[in-house]
Amino acid sequence: QELPSDDWRCANCSCKFCQEHLNHDAPDNAEVDSLHSCSQCEEKYHPACSPETEDLSSVSNQAGNHFCQQSCRLLFEELQNLLAVKKDLEPEFACRIIQCSHEDAPETVLDLDGRVECNSKIAVALSLMDECFLPIVDQRTGINLIRNVVYNCGSNFLRLDFRGFYIFILERGDEIVSAASVRIHGTKLAEMPFIGTRHMYRRQGMCRRLLDGIEMILSSLKVEKLIIPAINELVDTWTSKFGFSPLETSDKQEVKSINMLVFPGTGLLQKPLLNKQASPQEHPGSEGDADAETQGSEVMDQLNSSKEDAGSCKD
Template sequence: EKGEIKAPKGNRKEVKASSLKSSSPSEQINTGSLREEKQKISDQIKGILQDAGWTIDLRPRNGRNYLDSVYIPPSGKGSYWSVTKAYAVFVEGMESEQKGGKKNQRPSKKSVGSPGKNHVSEEILSKLKRIVVNKRRTKVELQKLKKKKHGLLKKQKSSKGKSREKRNKISNSRKLHSGSERKKRGGCALLARGSNKEGGSSTNGFVPYEWKRTVLSWLIDLDIICINAKLKCVDETHSKILLEGVITRDGINCSCCSKVYPVLEFVAHGGGPVSKPYRNVLVDGLDTDLLHCLINAWDKQSDSERQAFFPISTETDDPNDDTCGICGDGGNLICCDGCPSTFHMSCLELEALPSDDWRCAKCSCKFCQEHSNQDAQDNAEVDSSLCTCSQCEEKYHPGCSPETTNTSSVSSQAGNLFCQQSCRLLFEELHNLLAVKKDLESEFSCRIIQRIHEDVPETAVALDERVECNSKIAVALSLMDECFLPIVDQRTGINLIRNVVYNCGSNFVRMDFRGFYIFVLERGDEIIAAASVRIHGTKLAEMPFIGTRNMYRHQGMCRRLLGGIEMILSSLNVEKLIIPAITELVDTWTSKFGFSPLDVSQKQEVKSISMLVFPGTGLLQKPLLKKTSPEEHLRSQEVDGVFSELESGKTSHVANEDSLCSANAENQD
């Protein structure tokens, strides 16, 4: 298939004519060597597909240094690397078409996919398929082994249980939750697309995106608007046309000067109101503006794609989590009595199991570290219930806050509650920065966006701001999918990267990603790089993911985005940025980016905070400079050739400088 392109029509006719000379396809191709035989079969199928209107294109494929054939159906929907897969889809379409014709009692025409001169038998088709010898045990054998192993484990537990209980003097009311199966499977691995560890099977069906990542490209991809559709910039009353243009994936091609502008600059170029640019650009033929096109595109996603909260059932035989909330690994875990969270005793620094009711940090007050406030219980005028801070997401007793004894003084008009004034101020400043463009060097800019959920009232977030944020979030998710392989949690089935980008919640604390913001690096309307950041009050912010589009790697884009993130966080008085890093990249983060390992007191501090962690990683921190200019930040982040010092055997854990994985976790054997 390599190097194959669409053949001229005349050549295809010659192939067809020669095939008619044989009495059957079997006689036609059952000659010559096996390699030649396979090539003839492949050529015959390609001819069939091309006669049916299919297109054969050449595109770069991840992990390969050559162009490979991609088979595209006439509808343009979908693409296939495998010629046999493409032929199977073609045959399936022909069969469904014939069935539909019979159902409607119409005389069926002989299509190119019907049995005849263009039909390839299953026997011949099988010669192109790989023959894999499965040396694994059968299901029956595996079940027998599992039962046998379970019986042995049960005997071992019963024989050791009494001595362990006697030795530790632990009450029968609490036992360690076994997460051994989780430990055997290993933690969730974060791998960049194209890395050596990716594996061939993981990229099946993934075709690199060759256009710019913009909201206009997103609209075109979803068939909301057509490429080259005419646009009109109008005044606020929509009664006067100020400027006309044509939509492209790169921007809007102006009719007066033939230059391509981002949406905002196109409106400004036409003299229109720039405060709400998407409202003032009408799509010719659709009788609507770009704002409502973006709304239609967002609504076109399925309910599962737009799901904001992911409840995990706790009504099963095993209602608890199987992963430590501190280190992200499995094993023997202690269960919280207030939520499904579980932890290693060593991570909690406990020498013995608590015999009474025990609550984790997320179920306790951040100030008094207790679940209930004994002083408040004796006073009917004081609220003893736990509240959740809308900014740092930590629990607190209103009466325990060192800054106030009155809940109303730290609540916002939108009904948000805050544990202290610093969290309230941070929340308000972040809200003011949402979707606001922050200029960096040259033509680059940084912007904070966050998925705005449907239940947020328009009084809190205006419609235009909500639509722009959600549209850019959808584009950012596509960028992250381009950078990393999907990470699906084995216990809950949750796609981690998707839920982090979409700011989704869950009743499992470890899977609760509310509070994440996405920082994007832009050039015009194009999103080049993105990072996920969650701010835990003014003490610290975490950044588990940062990635750059493949076409812009090795150009310092990650450095620019990181500089913008540090500039914005320091302006918000956030003290430090924390990242998880694998062992092989610790030296790079520390020597080139200014990060350093956490000291003992800092490790204790982060244990009480719910952070996204991966097994096999360590946490690094960087103090954030205060009130510095973008130029000073960028000069302090000069990291040209940052990965050139890495040994060749270690570079497989990260794609390159601009696809840095803050938490590039490895599988644990």
């Protein structure tokens, strides 16, 4: 394909409201004319183009966060208020949202003890992911993608920018038995590229329990749908056992403009969330859970064909 001869920008470098890189109608002010990145949905926008500019101007300058609209600000604040809060699912089990607190990150609602606890649980979640998945190493930079996702590391390269990822964990007492990485792109959708369960807890319905907790929390935040990558061998499991369905053509176009983590050899599945009941139901372990909990090894085998079974999630 030929590139346009005039000045042009891709969707990731253009304002979500005016679809332009520069705001020609804005006053002569670098602050309102420059592109900002929303701290929640991560889409680019001109402050002057936001329909809620006056309401957001004072909020966006606090703690180094910027928001394109009120819905993103409210979603961000609700997520911060949920950090490290235990959500009981059923006897002995609870779900919790955690996120790594970096030194240069804006202030959060957590105090020092809370940030230390979150970071320690993040380390445990990474060891769980390493137990479940073969490593994914970016060939150009040598970066371990799973580690950077778990630690929500940023990057100037869009494909390696994993800011905004939260880790949802399933706890049995004080032990973390399952973990999933989730990034919320405004109220439109959330992505979940990784979900895994420790070997000793396989075939006991842990994946389903954690997924129930994730859906309950996301629906309470008014997130419309959850999107996951799935290899062909597990599409039937995700659709028949967990209620996912293939992404429709119109949704595929929408997803193309969003920075999502996808893998070769996988397709995207979606599940609507807003009709999800407020509380999860108890589900016994099933063969479907076991299949879903092994999806990581199958994806990683395709990406790391030279790697042996070390770190795989086969039962």
